[in-house]
Amino acid sequence: MDIPQYSADPVIVEGNDVPPDGTFDWLERPGDIRLRYALWPVPASQTERGTVVIVPGRIEFIEKYFETISELQERGFAITILDLRGQGLSSRELSNRLKGHITDFQSYVDDLHALVSDVVLPNMPQPLTLLGHSMGGTISLCYLHDHSDVIERAVLSAPMTGIKLPLMTPFITSWLASLAVRLGVRTLVPITTQWVPLKATFKKNLVTRDEARFDRFLTLLRTEPLLALGPPTFGWINAAYRAMANFSQPSYLTQIKTPILIAGAGNDRLIDSATHHVLAPMLPMAQLEEIANCEHEILMERDEMRRAFWAHFDQFVNAPA
Numbered sequence: 429m430d431i432p433q434y435s436a437d438p439v440i441v442e443g444n445d446v447p448p449d450g451t452f453d454w455l456e457r458p459g460d461i462r463l464r465y466a467l468w469p470v471p472a473s474q475t476e477r478g479t480v481v482i483v484p485g486r487i488e489f490i491e492k493y494f495e496t497i498s499e500l501q502e503r504g505f506a507i508t509i510l511d512l513r514g515q516g517l518s519s520r521e522l523s524n525r526l527k528g529h530i531t532d533f534q535s536y537v538d539d540l541h542a543l544v545s546d547v548v549l550p551n552m553p554q555p556l557t558l559l560g561h562s563m564g565g566t567i568s569l570c571y572l573h574d575h576s577d578v579i580e581r582a583v584l585s586a587p588m589t590g591i592k593l594p595l596m597t598p599f600i601t602s603w604l605a606s607l608a609v610r611l612g613v614r615t616l617v618p619i620t621t622q623w624v625p626l627k628a629t630f631k632k633n634l635v636t637r638d639e640a641r642f643d644r645f646l647t648l649l650r651t652e653p654l655l656a657l658g659p660p661t662f663g664w665i666n667a668a669y670r671a672m673a674n675f676s677q678p679s680y681l682t683q684i685k686t687p688i689l690i691a692g693a694g695n696d697r698l699i700d701s702a703t704h705h706v707l708a709p710m711l712p713m714a715q716l717e718e719i720a721n722c723e724h725e726i727l728m729e730r731d732e733m734r735r736a737f738w739a740h741f742d743q744f745v746n747a748p749a
Contacts, residue, residue: 430520436464439491439652444644447497447507452490455510455543463518463539465510466490468497470553474504477745478580479552482509483540483571485562485588485725486528487625487657489516491648495641496727499738500559503745506552510543512536512567515657522615526625526658529615533671536567541575555580557745561727562699563588565690566671572684573674581687583741585726588668589675589707590700598669605665614663625649625656634697635725642728675703681710689744691737692718693726715744 436452447468455463470476480500482493489511497507511518514530521529530536548556556579560568565587572582593601608614626649630642649656660668674680688711692704701718708716717740719726722733 430523430525431460432462432464432517432519434517434654436517438466439648439655441491441644441647441651443640444491444494444648445498447494447501450497455539455547457513457539457542461513461519461539463510463513463543464490464516465508465543465547467547467552468501468507470504470506471501474501476506476553477504478555478557479506479508479548480557480559481540481544481548481579482507483558483560483564483568484509484512484515485564486660487515488512488561488564489648489655491655492645492728503742505557508543508548508552510539512564513539516655522661525654526656527615527617528657528660528664530664530667531614533567533570533667537570537574540567540571544575544578549578558582559585560587561585562724563668565589566668569675569684570671572686572688573680576684576686579686581689581745583689583691583744585691585737586693586696586699586701586724587690587704588699589672590703591668591672592696592698592700601665602669605662605669608662609666614666615661617659617661618665625658626653634723636723636728636730638728638730645728675707678710681707682712685712687744688714689740690714690716691726691740692716693722693724693729694718694720695722696724698724 436454438446450466450468452466455465490509500507514521558568558579565584630639636642690704692701708714719736726737
């Protein structure tokens with residue numbers, strides 16, 4: 429277990445301005461876990477509309493969302509965001525910081541509920557809106573199932589409800605990960621060479637066609653290598669498939685009665701967008717909008733894709749309750 433002993437302060441790089449008036453702090457969790465989180469108030473010039481709770485995707489961290497946070501502030505929202513356990517500057521599950529590991533997605537859900545209960549509800553304006561991207565969308569759906577009473581609505585950006593696998597079927601991948609966990613090799617990474625985040629290139633990336641935003645992400649990693657995260661372990665893969673298995677159960681989905689906007693990426697090469705079309709009709713109050721020609725990271729994509737997302741977002745949050 430890696431317990432952060434450094435500052436929670438933001439990592440600052442040129443071209444990624446820190447939104448004004450934010451505060452960064454630690455949320456203490458059982459087992460010597462420290463989670464870094466940040467809060468931003470509604471700007472004095474805006475009419476207060478509540479708080480957006482951002483749930484990042486895998487390998488992501490607070491600084492990656494500064495642009496999005498500023499855009500939410502302009503819309504009159506306060507914002508809360510955390511580095512998920514095992515990511516960013518929060519506690520890592522393993523001593524090797526580059527291994528992306530978790531044993532159960534319920535840990536993410538419980539961490540999110542602690543943030544909402546201990547920090548957001550006592551200090552931030554309501555109502556609350558969840559904004560979850562990719563793995564953060566998986567966590568958000570599980571959270572809404574367990575704690576929908578505190579969330580008014582949710583926006584899910586390319587939620588991880590299925591993973592594209594070019595070489596193996598999801599069933600085989602899930603079975604192999606489960607077998608690895610049973611054999612006690614859950615902390616191993618199932619590839620021979622670890623992906624090194626600091627050596628990533630725009631040409632080979634699968635998540636955005638916006639080179640400036642991709643380079644901004646790499647600059648943050650080079651400025652503070654502690655933010656970097658490599659490939660997932662067998663344990664993470666096993667936990668992810670167990671979480672996603674919930675979404676094939678109508679009895680699970682029908683209990684999620686929160687209004688939900690699912691924003692799919694039309695050219696997603698990581699997430700199986702077909703699962704969004706299966707899942708959305710089973711959710712009592714969900715709508716699906718797919719952004720054509722968009723890669724996986726919608727909020728890090730080109731301006732025209734982002735404008736399409738914000739148009740759907742604004743229409744959704746402005747609709748009568």
